[in-house]
Amino acid sequence: MVEFRIDRQSGMAAYLQIVQQVQEALRLGILAEGDQLPTAASVARNTKLNPNTTLKAYRELEHLGLVEPRPGVGTFVSAVPARTRSLADSPLRGELSDWMRRACAAGLDWDDVSALVTAARAEHYPTA
Numbered sequence: 555m556v557e558f559r560i561d562r563q564s565g566m567a568a569y570l571q572i573v574q575q576v577q578e579a580l581r582l583g584i585l586a587e588g589d590q591l592p593t594a595a596s597v598a599r600n601t602k603l604n605p606n607t608t609l610k611a612y613r614e615l616e617h618l619g620l621v622e623p624r625p626g627v628g629t630f631v632s633a634v635p636a637r638t639r640s641l642a643d644s645p646l647r648g649e650l651s652d653w654m655r656r657a658c659a660a661g662l663d664w665d666d667v668s669a670l671v672t673a674a675r676a677e678h679y680p681t682a
Contacts, residue, residue: 555592556585560601568603572611576620580634591621591629
């Protein structure tokens with residue numbers, strides 16, 4: 555089951571962070587079609603968010619066609635982005651993990667790593 559983390563310093567709305575984390579979990583194969591998301595109440599409790607924030611995230615995920623609520627039962631993944639292979643199994647993930655380990659050992663903090671990733675993404679994905 556996915557566990558949500560909210561970065562209150564990111565400048566991104568908390569509900570969008572939940573949406574993004576679900577999308578990433580789908581891409582990585584952590585969540586699959588038919589999987590149940592944690593209840594909105596438990597997410598609110600665990601992340602110290604207002605329950606309406608969690609409900610807003612779940613409604614957005616429903617609007618995107620990624621989840622479907624089943625009254626009295628829960629919220630379930632209804633669609634997974636088409637991909638020939640899970641990113642979790644990609645050799646690139648291992649390489650990135652190794653790079654992150656080296657960056658940490660070199661003393662880079664999260665802001666340093668984020669700046670490097672943002673710069674590299676802008677260089678290689680200029681229209682994104």
